[in-house]
Structure formats: C-alpha cells, structure tokens
Amino acid sequence: xxxxxxxxxxxxxxxxxxxxxxxxxxxxxxxxxxxxxxxxxxxxxxxxxxxxxxxxxxxxxxxxxxxxxxxxxxxxxxxxxxxxxxxxxxxxxxxxxxxxxxxxxxxxxxxxxxxxxxxxxxxxxxxxxxxxxxxxxxxxxxxxxxxxxxxxxxxxxxxxxxxxxxxxxxxxxxxxxxxxxxxxxxxxxxxxxxxxxxxxxxxxxxxxxxxxxxxxxxxxxxxxxxxxxxxxxxxxxxxxxxxxxxxxxxxxxxxxxxxxxxxxxxxxxxxxxxxxxxxxxxxxxxxxxxxxxxxxxxxxxxxxxxxxxxxxxxxxxxxxxxxxxxxxxxxxxxxxxxxxxxxxxxxxxxxxxxxxxxxxxxxxxxxxxxxxxxxx
Numbered sequence: 001x002x003x004x005x006x007x008x009x010x011x012x013x014x015x016x017x018x019x020x021x022x023x024x025x026x027x028x029x030x031x032x033x034x035x036x037x038x039x040x041x042x043x044x045x046x047x048x049x050x051x052x053x054x055x056x057x058x059x060x061x062x063x064x065x066x067x068x069x070x071x072x073x074x075x076x077x078x079x080x081x082x083x084x085x086x087x088x089x090x091x092x093x094x095x096x097x098x099x100x101x102x103x104x105x106x107x108x109x110x111x112x113x114x115x116x117x118x119x120x121x122x123x124x125x126x127x128x129x130x131x132x133x134x135x136x137x138x139x140x141x142x143x144x145x146x147x148x149x150x151x152x153x154x155x156x157x158x159x160x161x162x163x164x165x166x167x168x169x170x171x172x173x174x175x176x177x178x179x180x181x182x183x184x185x186x187x188x189x190x191x192x193x194x195x196x197x198x199x200x201x202x203x204x205x206x207x208x209x210x211x212x213x214x215x216x217x218x219x220x221x222x223x224x225x226x227x228x229x230x231x232x233x234x235x236x237x238x239x240x241x242x243x244x245x246x247x248x249x250x251x252x253x254x255x256x257x258x259x260x261x262x263x264x265x266x267x268x269x270x271x272x273x274x275x276x277x278x279x280x281x282x283x284x285x286x287x288x289x290x291x292x293x294x295x296x297x298x299x300x301x302x303x304x305x306x307x308x309x310x311x312x313x314x315x316x317x318x319x320x321x322x323x324x325x326x327x328x329x330x331x332x333x334x335x336x337x338x339x340x341x342x343x344x345x346x347x348x349x350x351x352x353x354x355x356x357x358x359x360x361x362x363x364x365x366x367x368x369x370x371x372x373x374x375x376x
Contacts, residue, residue, distance in 0.1 A: 015257040017163055017190045019113035019135050022080045026273025028111075029078040031069060031098060032057040034091035039117060039141055042205035043167055045197050046086075054091070059274065061361035066094075066101045072361060073102065076278040080111035080134075089118040096131045103132035113137060115165065119147050122154035129158035137165040137192065143175050145182050156187040163190040168231070168260075170196065170223030171209065176231055180254065188256050193231060195263040196224040220263035228260040279359030286324045286337045294356050294366060298341020299333040301351040301376050310334060314344070345371035 012021045022028040035046065035053040044051070056063045058072035073081065081102055088095040099112055113135035114128070128136065136155050138148055143166070155162045164183065168176070183191060197219040198206045211221040230246060235258040237244045238251040276293045283289060287297045302310045307327055311334055315322060318340065326335040336344075338354055345352035351374045356367040 013257065013259060015190070016259055017113075017135060017161065017192070017257070018111050019080065019082060019137075020190075020192065020259060020261075022111060023082065023270050024273065025079075026270060026275070026277045027077075027079040028274075029069075029073045029076065029081040030057075030059050030274075031081050031083045033083055033085055033088045033095050033098065035086040036090040037085060037087040037117070038090070039087075041117075041141075042209070043169070043196060043202050045199040046201050047199075048201065050086075051201065052086075056094070059278070059360065060358075060364075066098050069098060070101065070105050073106065075282050075361070076274065077281045078106070078110070080113070083112065083114040085115070087116055087118055088114050089116045089120055089124075092124070096127065099128070099131040099133050108132070111135070113161075115139060117141055119151045122150060125151070125154035125158040125160065128155075129160055133160060135161040135163070137163045140164060140166060140179075143172060143179055145179060145186060149186065152186055152188065161190075162188050163192060163256075164188055165192040165194065167196040168193045168224045168228035170211070170221060170227050173227055176227065177234075180231060180234065183256060184254055190257040190259065191235075192259045192261065193228040194261050195228060196221040197263045225260075225262060232258045232260045275359050282359065284326055284335075285321075286326060286335055288338065289359075290356070293359070295359050295363070296338060296354065296356050298336045298338045298344075298371075299328075299331075299353050299355050300336065300341065300344060300348065301331075301333045301353070303332055304329065307332075307334065310350070314340075342371060348372075348374075350374055351376050 012024070019028065032050065033056055035050040035055055037052070056069070058069040059076070061068070061072045063069050063072070083095055083098065085091070095114065102110055102112060111134050112132060114133055115137045117139035138152060140148060152162055196211070198211060198213055198221050199219060206221065213219065213222065234244050234246070234251070235254050239253045241250070243250055272293050276289070279289050279293065279295055283295065287295045290296050300310065311325055311327065314320070314325060314334070314336070320340065324337060328335055341352050341354060352371045354369045354371060355365060357363040357365050
C-alpha cells in the first residue's frame with residue numbers, strides 16, 4: 001500500500017501554535033499514552049486495538065517504558081512530543097513521567113503538548129507546568145465551554161499555552177458560530193479545527209448521523225471542511241477589520257488564532273513528513289528512500305547455518321564494504337543495495353528479492369518483488 005502524495009508543507013501561519021508547526025514538519029513524536037477515555041465520543045477515530053486498551057505507543061512503536069519512548073524519539077531526532085490517547089489524564093502519572101524524562105533527555109527546547117477532554121482539578125495545571133509541559137489542548141465535550149472555564153484559567157495562570165481542538169461537525173454549525181463568540185474571553189491562544197474523519201473505528205456511528213465521505217480521495221466527512229473554512233474566514237476577517245462575506249458584519253478581533261487542518265493533510269502530509277524524518281535518521285547504507293517515503297533494499301534469503309558463508313562469498317566476489325550488507329536473523333536474509341541484488345539474482349541458487357518497507361520501528365513490509373525463481 002502506498003500513501004497518497006501530499007502537498008509541500010506550507011509556511012506557518014502567524015500566531016500558529018508551536019505544536020502545530022512541529023507536527024507539520026514531521027518533527028514531533030506522537031506519544032499515545034493510553035487508550036482509556038471517559039467519554040466514548042461517536043466520532044472517535046481510534047481503531048479497535050487501541051480503543052479502551054491501556055497500551056502505549058511512541059509513533060507506531062508499542063512501548064512498555066518511557067525509556068523505549070525516548071529511543072523512538074531519538075530514532076526520528078524529534079524536536080518535540082505530542083501526548084495523546086484515549087485521554088492522557090486517564091494515565092496522569094504516566095504522562096507526567098514522560099514529560100519529565102523527555103525534558104531531562106532532550107532539554108527545555110523539546111516542545112511538549114498534551115490533549116485532554118477532562119476538565120481536571122485546577123491544581124493539576126501547576127503539576128503539568130512544573131513537569132515541563134509547554135502547551136495543552138482541550139477537547140470540549142458537546143462543545144460546552146462553561147464546564148472547562150476554571151480548568152482553562154488555571155492552565156493560563158500556570159503559564160501554559162492553552163488551546164481548544166475540535167473536529168468540525170457539520171451538523172453543529174450554529175453551535176460552532178456561538179462558540180467562536182464564547183471563546184473571546186476564555187484566555188485561550190488558539191482554536192484548532194480538524195476536518196471530521198470517517199474511519200473504520202467510527203464508520204457505523206457516522207452513518208447513523210447521516211455523514212458521508214466528501215470524496216473518494218479523503219476520509220473527511222462531507223460539509224466539515226466547508227464549515228471549518230467559513231469559521232476560519234470569520235476570525236480572519238475580524239482580525240483584518242473587514243466584513244464577514246457570509247453575513248456582511250464587522251466584528252472585533254477574537255483574540256485567538258484559528259487553524260483548520262484537513263483530513264488528507266493529517267493523514268498524508270504530517271504522517272509522510274514524520275516517516276521521511278525518521279527514515280533520514282535511521283537509513284542504513286544499503287537502503288534507499290523512495291519518492292513515497294518508503295525504504296527500498298535487496299535481499300538474499302539464506303539460513304542461519306549458511307549466512308556467514310553466503311555473506312563472505314558476497315564480500316569476496318563483489319569487493320563491497322561489509323557495512324553495505326545487513327543480516328536480518330528474524331527474516332533469514334542478507335540485505336543489500338537493490339543494484340547488487342539484481343546482479344546476484346542471475347547467478348546465485350538462492351531466493352533474491354527487492355523489498356519495500358515503511359520507515360517505522362516495526363518496518364512494515366509493503367511490497368516484495370522476487371528477482372528469480374528460487375522462492376523460499
């Protein structure tokens with residue numbers, strides 16, 4: 001499977017959240033700290049293997065400890081971390097531990113943001129700030145700001161950058177326009193609107209609400225992008241002091257930045273950028289990065305009893321540096337440059353293939369092309 005091509009990353013918008021800027025560049029580690037959550041929102045996109053399961057992932061890598069999370073952050077040379085779930089407040093101590101250890105390992109400039117839908121006790125804000133959290137994003141359940149006001153105020157007082165992040169539900173248009181006004185005096189720095197996605201995890205619930213895909217090329221729900229764009233235009237017109245084209249009204253600036261992120265960019269743009277970054281820091285000498293941001297290499301399949309002999313024969317016959325050959329004992333193969341594999345396929349009595357993998361910790365195999373008829 002190949003990911004769709006994504007457009008180049010646009011320059012950051014003025015007043016855009018640091019967490020968003022780093023995500024767009026693909027330089028931010030995604031720390032899924034737990035699958036537990038209070039609310040079971042019908043639009044939740046989580047897959048069954050993560051939903052309501054107390055598991056931890058750093059990017060695509062399952063982790064049991066924060067030390068493993070740090071290993072994955074190093075593998076991609078992360079400039080920051082986004083902590084998500086589930087809800088990280090359902091694993092509060094684990095989240096705090098991760099923040100502290102990531103800051104200790106990478107320094108104060110390692111930017112950390114956290115998502116939550118819980119209007120938590122006000123004293124928690126200081127705990128997170130002291131641990132090193134830089135930015136917090138609130139998901140307002142049922143778009144109800146009132147229940148979060150005290151918690152948001154405590155986070156602002158603790159010195160955190162505070163925002164609200166929501167999916168743009170096309171059947172809640174009137175409520176979203178009201179929310180724009182309510183957020184004026186809330187103290188937030190930004191409002192992020194994401195295109196509502198229809199996934200395997202929420203498809204049944206989205207069908208019950210009457211939502212359809214906007215096109216075959218995206219997971220976005222029909223009408224979501226249009227609503228988010230109109231809301232963004234209202235905030236921008238107010239900032240510029242010009243009339244809102246939708247109702248002709250002049251409004252005072254809202255005092256916060258509004259960003260809209262499409263489903264296709266989140267899935268293809270941000271993910272591809274992160275894959276590309278990780279590949280750039282983990283690519284082995286014999287591997288090459290494709291235009292699809294996957295890794296390509298050749299392989300000769302062997303056995304544990306023959307691997308050293310096969311490896312020595314390749315080195316002696318080709319004069320290639322030993323660094324350009326890699327033994328994968330789990331797959332029983334000797335990996336090498338594609339060009340060398342193509343040459344060997346014609347002369348050896350062993351299976352030879354070209355393999356394509358994702359540049360993730362588990363190196364998910366996405367294609368295999370046999371170069372000769374000696375298949376295992």
